[in-house]
Amino acid sequence: MSFDLYGRRLATCSSDRKIKIWEKEAQWQLQYEWTAHQASVWKVTWAHPEFGQIVASCSFDRTAIVWEESLAKPQTPLLSTDGSQAPAWALQAQLTDARESVHDVKFAPRHHGLRLATASADGYVRMYEASNPMNLSEWTLPESFLADSEGVTCLSWNSNRFDNPMILVGGNSNVAKVWGFTSARQWYVVAELVGHKDIIHDVCWAPNLGRSCHYLATASKDRTVRIWKLKLSSNREEMTEVKQVAMKDHGMFEVWRVQWNVTGTMLASSGDDGTVHMWQQDHQREWQCVSTISGDMSI
Known part of the structure; x- marks a missing residue:
């Protein structure tokens, strides 16, 4: 699932091949x-909403797709909370360069423009760019690189x-x-962040x-969460630590x-134990679990 910038809309995806858009009114x-x-x-x-109401999705079918919401599109039978018809989401671009399942997709930070990174089981990260942000049907592939010969599972922008x-x-x-x-x-x-003993599920x-x-x-x-500290050199071209x-x-x-809060001071992690752990530094700068949340609310 993914929240929009303001936290009032939520996009979810599933093995049922569907995407759902939820909106917060009195309730979701x-x-x-x-x-x-x-x-x-x-x-x-x-x-980023500067570019419009846009989501991207990726799938086992080896594609990543860019979708845009538009009030000008034909209306759908699904009613919104006020009884009016919801606006349609139109397929604007289908990115088909991956040779295997596309495991992750992330838009770049706003200051990099309308760019999109995908991570695929074929080992490649592909960087797409909208040729014209006003025409989302045209995307170029200016860069791609072999990131992991055994397959890429996840990515995250600075x-x-x-x-x-x-x-x-x-x-x-x-x-x-x-x-x-x-x-x-x-x-x-x-x-390189060396230390894990098995597949990395998320970064x-x-x-x-x-x-x-x-x-x-x-x-x-x-079965581990690891936190890493990276320090840039003065020219910001390479890591010094x-x-x-x-x-x-x-x-x-x-x-x-794993997911950081907006200030980068608290980390949430979730696992097969059905819980979310919240991690934060104590007064000695050691990372400690400050809260555990159970899906059934029993903890």
């Missing part, structure tokens, strides 16, 4: 749903507008990598609000997702 209401792919839909993500473009990528080889972008428009490995780059370093989080099949600062687990269960 289903606003629209449609069959989006020919197979399981793995991820869905929102673009949202700091003062850094060169950077993206964190995880895959089946148990080593997450930070990739940077040169002025010659080439992607290269800036740092997340923490928002940076004035810190001199970056925090990254990784979640793995090896890469250090694992915390390793936490969900007991005997795999960890599937």
